[in-house]
Amino acid sequence: AIQMTQTPSSLSASVGDRVTITCRASQGIRNDLAWYQQKPGQAPKVLIYGASNLQNGVPSRFSASGSGTFFTLTISSLQPEDFATYYCLQNNDYTWTFGQGTKVEVK
Amino acid sequence: QLVQSGADIKRPGASLRLSCTASGYTFRNYYIHWMRQAPGQGLEWMGVLDPSDGGTHFAQSFQGRLSITSDTSTATAYMELSSLRSEDTAVYYCAREKVVYHALDMWGQGTVVTVSS
Numbered sequence: 001a002i003q004m005t006q007t008p009s010s011l012s013a014s015v016g017d018r019v020t021i022t023c024r025a026s027q028g029i030r031n032d033l034a035w036y037q038q039k040p041g042q043a044p045k046v047l048i049y050g051a052s053n054l055q056n057g058v059p060s061r062f063s064a065s066g067s068g069t070f071f072t073l074t075i076s077s078l079q080p081e082d083f084a085t086y087y088c089l090q091n092n093d094y095t096w097t098f099g100q101g102t103k104v105e106v107k
Numbered sequence: 108q109l110v111q112s113g114a115d116i117k118r119p120g121a122s123l124r125l126s127c128t129a130s131g132y133t134f135r136n137y138y139i140h141w142m143r144q145a146p147g148q149g150l151e152w153m154g155v156l157d158p159s160d161g162g163t164h165f166a167q168s169f170q171g172r173l174s175i176t177s178d179t180s181t182a183t184a185y186m187e188l189s190s191l192r193s194e195d196t197a198v199y200y201c202a203r204e205k206v207v208y209h210a211l212d213m214w215g216q217g218t219v220v221t222v223s224s
Binding site for chain 1: 140142149150151152155164165166167200202205208209210211212214215216217
C-alpha cells in the first residue's frame with residue numbers, strides 16, 4: 001500500500017503568514033492527490049484535487065503543487081478561519097491513503 | 108446531501124452496520140467511500156463502493172471484516188464492520204467521490220461509534 005508522510009504534524013502561525021505543508025508518497029502517484037481541511041467537530045472539506053486544482057468556492061489564497069512523490073499545500077496569507085487540520089489523500093490506486101495531518105494553530 | 112445513521116454503542120466482538128443515505132443527486136453515478144477518525148487522531152480511509160455494480164475495494168487493514176453494500180432503490184450505502192474491538196471506537200464518515208476529479212466533494216455528518224464492554 002502507498003504510504004503518505006505529511007509534515008509538519010503541527011505548526012503555529014499568525015494571521016497573514018504564509019504557510020506550507022508537504023506530503024511525500026512512498027512511490028510515484030502522478031498527480032493523484034487531494035488536500036482536505038477539517039475543523040473540530042466537522043467533516044473534512046476538499047480544497048484541492050488533482051494535486052493543484054482549486055475546488056469551486058475555495059479561496060484563491062489556497063494553492064498546491066507537486067507530482068510523483070512530493071506535494072505541497074500553501075496558504076498565501078493565513079486568515080482566522082484557516083486555523084484547522086489539513087490532510088493530504090492519495091487516490092492513485094484502488095486503495096487510498098491519508099497523510100497523518102497537519103494542525104495549524106494560532107501563534 | 109449524505110445523511111448517516113445515528114450514534115451507536117457496541118460490545119467487543121459484535122458487528123456494526125451504519126447507513127449513509129444520499130439525496131439531491133443520482134446515487135449510481137458517484138462512488139461512496141467510508142473513512143473513520145479515532146478520538147484525537149487523523150483520518151483513516153476504509154473502503155469504497157461503486158453503487159452502479161456493487162464493486163468494492165478495502166484498505167488492507169480491514170480485509171476480511173469490512174463489507175460495503177448499497178440499495179440503489181433507497182439511495183443508501185451500508186458499511187458493516189465485524190469482530191469489533193475497542194480500537195474501532197471512532198467517528199465514521201461516508202463521502203461521495205466526484206469520479207472525474209477523484210475528490211470527496213460531499214460528506215456525511217459522521218456517526219459516533221463506541222466499542223466498550
